[in-house]
Amino acid sequence: MRHFAAIALGLALIGATPGQVPEPDGLWQGPMRGYTPNTVAGGTVLDTAGLAKLLDAEKPVLIDVSLADVKPPSMAPGTPWLPLHRSIPGAVWLPGAGAGSADPQFSERFKGRIAELTGGDAGRAVVTFCHPECWGSWNAAKRLVGLGYAHVYWYPEGMEGWQADHEVAAVKADPAWAAENPPDK
């Protein structure tokens, strides 16, 4: 019943069924969790086998845009709060980098950090991911295409899809990104 309700609500909100979500013109500004398109114009969609192949063939920059866990303010003092983020081994975790924000400063920070991670090589393969049914990685791929990256890959199955067949590793948020993009923002 919960599932039906969730699906019905999702459908009512985005007016679409899974597999038939149209690409928005620009960045997605709606709820970050929900059915995503099957494509991202200018980029390539990867399934798990495709990502495994790409990882073997070349050294893409792997960008995880999952949000960081936020500690509830009401948590009783002394309660252990030890968030742990697992990701695809070798990924750089940029929490919140999939935001649809139109803030030019945010766009600049995104552009700057990606340029550093790719060594300024716009031909370098870049893969974005977060979780299944997560618009963040779609947005990040869209931004990369807009920034002129020639080999942009989007892996919509995300960490959960990878973890079903492959190793995942605990990662810390990218320090350079986290310093400029505090999670409580």
Add this chain to the structure above:
Amino acid sequence: MRASLARRSVLAAGVALAALIASPMVRAAPGDDPAEREARWQDLAHAVFGDRATQPGDAVIQLDAPIRAEDAALVPMTITLAGAPDGKPITGMYLIIDDNPSPVAAHFTFGPAADPREIKLRVRINSYTNVHAIAETADGALYQTVKFVKAAGGCSAPMGMTDEEAMKGMGDMRLKFAEGAAPGKSSQATLMVRHPNFNGMQMNQVTRFYTPARYIQTISMTTGDQKVFDLASDISLASNPVIGFGLVPQGDVKVAVSDSEKGHWEQTFSGPQLSN
């Protein structure tokens, strides 16, 4: 001589290998680093128990959890307590979900009216993780068991209804005794509490804001004048908690529930009656 020695060492290696395969750490996802998960557990154990060491306790405590959960927001856990080898009574039980951001899902402290042989509850799981159940005895000894559970996304799963709907009837409770329950006799019972147990990580799909955390922090139960249990719980408990436990009812059963927004609810239930 030499041949039999060699055979014996092969046998020993085989036994060691079998032990390794049987160890729950090895049941992780392919390639998943058991050493990393063990290091995580050591950190957690230190955060929760300080310098008190936990010892392997499969004979004392067992955890039954699905290897692969259907719904990560509602993963059933059954903890069976067999009693400590030295006969010391079990006074507490911890359920720890290693990879959840707030790993201590439940801490039961049992009173004289408890009969903690089987405890059932449902939890949220964020990512493939080890789950530890730990029994504590009166002298402070800690016995542990562990299961690897494949479930992911349970912490951010929206409830599929509006927050107002989810909060309707918040604090309502029901208590059900198993068949054959009688005063003064060890009985199983199930407590149901209506509460969304919002963990602050669920995004409202209409407003696009995170639903503020509001979750049950304590459940206390007494019967007659005696404590059954105190439960300290947290955001890892599933919404609308259902808790199965054992007790020796002595008249009415009183339940008090408090949440993180200072919500407090109390209800008194009649205990089972003597039947002729």
